[in-house]
Amino acid sequence: MHMVNKPATPYCSKIMEYMHKKKEKAKHLDVVQIGNVERRFEVRLPTDRFGCGNPQRTHDLKIGNEEWPTCECTSNKPKLLHLPCSHVLAVCGVLGMSEISFVSPYYLKEAVLNTWTGELEGFRSMGNFNIVNPGERRYIPDPTLLRTGIGRRPSQRIRNEMAGRSLLSRDLEKAHRAAKLEASPNSLPTQVTRGANQNWQIHPGWVQRLKCAGLLPFARLVEATMSEVIGERGGTPIKPLQYDHSLLTSLVDRWRPETHTFHFRWGEMAPTLQDVSYLLGLPLAGRAIGPLAEPVDWDLQMPARFEGICVGQPDFLCEDHGPKCFTVHSTDELQPRSWGSAVLAATYRGLCNACTLVSPKSGLLGCPLLLQLWSWERFPIGRPDIDAERPFEANGFDDADHIDMPTFGILWARRERRFARDQVRNCYPAFTEQFDVLDDRAVIWEPYTAAAVHARYSGGISILCYRDCAYWMTQSKIIFDVSVEVMAQQRIMRQFGSRQLVDPPPPIAPLPAYVHKYNRKGTSHSSTWWLQRVGSYVDEWLTATTHLWRHDEQFDPQEFEAYLQRYTAAARVRLIPPIDPAEAPPASMYDMYPTQSTSGSRQHAGQMTSDLHDEVARYTHQVSSGPLLQPRDQQVSWLRRLEEKLRGIYSAITCSRSSDVVQRHLLPPRPSTRHDPRPRVTPTATPRPPPPDRA
8 A cells, every 4th residue: 555655755664654754863963084995984873961971872883885885884884684774874864875775676676566566577478476366275274373473483403402391390490409400419408398296196185086077097197106126226316207308309400390200310209198198197088178269257166166075174374385184076077188198199299389499498288197107118329227027016905996007107106216317317418319320229119018907017018008909090189278180100101010102191180380380379269269260170189080091901121111211211211321430620729618519520431322323233233234354444443442432431431530440552562472482402322232142
């Protein structure tokens, strides 16, 4: 329309707007000629301030003497845009020149009109490209796919190692502890946990109520009891179970919120509802622990609930942690609640938050007790000696309902924990390296077998350890208050002894990202508001046993190896990067421990071994498919490369210098062991004396 309404204009509408804007700006510029032969000018920009901090800016400009002149400006705008800048227009005004000579012909009106014509100049083709026959199919682009964002479309090409890790999120990777640890080892502090300084004694009046609620086996884990080994310690109380911050932090570094699993070198693993049942003995059946709507008359109900608890006792007569004397009301009003799923959901949420915290004294929320017991049951890292071969004597565990019975976690809590002298304890870098180099054969994938139960607990275990086994493979979401989490049993099927698919299927109903971010931090919403958001997930738990992952097929080692090949290419399986021993930093008086990582050196050796294997395979294929006799120079060159790589592998494995391997051509000449032949003595016949009769 611009070309039709204004036929006298030489440019299209956008170029006309650009030229008008630059001409208005050129009116405020000062032009000074500085060349005698060449047409050189200095263009001074205006300034409205004074002082040494506001110097006047200038640009140098040169106009060519050609018939169709060219221009050069220190702003480089004419070269980049193929259009005159305001400095060029100011000089044109002084010289009385037309600015059209500095505009690229592609911006002229004739070039724009030729773009929309049916004839393409330079091609000998007949026909019109803009005319479509009525009988032909027309392809109309979808207007909803029009890209309106600013900037170029991001490239999908794999550019680095991170681009190939499809299981990791780019946005989360920027803040994850593993990425920072990989970039700078030994740069992150350990995280802290909150725990009791001493074990508590369970008041006899609360035993029945805890038992009916399904919390008694869990309370026994932190109960203050006398040591079983009376003769060794003389009846002294057992020390409370201290959390190993280094071990827990090493696990946090490997937690991935994208999959809700730990990423190890031997595959994915995670605590599940099965671990909660066997280690803590918490129930899974019942209503989920979601937000509760407060009653309108809650202030009137409180006195009625606690009426008669301390009958005949003075006010505030209590111990450090609860009333000393009271009578508990009937337990009939107790409703079954899924305490186990709430603990696991809180632990998952704590891991998702902690894996992005790098500041000192960052806290690990959730249930650190579950994580530590889960690690001790499966990995030989930071594990204490508790004399596990000796059966647990269930003294005091005599319950007709089989609820108040031992769990797998009570063996670690009740036994005396001893650490070996040569074992590195509370050493975060050492645990990180041990997880990087741990062999998968040292991992206990299925610790809760019938043989383990019989060997440890001859008297049996709590019924809560296996009563709710129907919930272990559920696809329902687990919830604690407003925190909604999803489990990934399909990615850790080996923990259940089941078949692990090469490509684990996604959940049927994925959890939205905004729901996973729900928390009460910085909000003042009511419980009714929260119930409207997470109430559907609370109700979903009532039918948790109807939506299960299939786990009836046995574990297949060959298929698991195929899964590992795909998994290792899509995830970060090691936190310590490969380190060449030859590139170790120089020694310093400020070093408090060896800065050279053994795990990094082993990884470097592994990479060199893999490269050497590939080169030998290629050379073998070349020899087998080529002529029988290879050129001598080619064989010598390949053997020398082989020698250098073997020397590098030796250096990385032994953490020593490659010069320790003496090269063959540098060896001193070996003394010859060849001896000259002994002189052979030719035997000569000794003349015999003549007989006496002939003498």
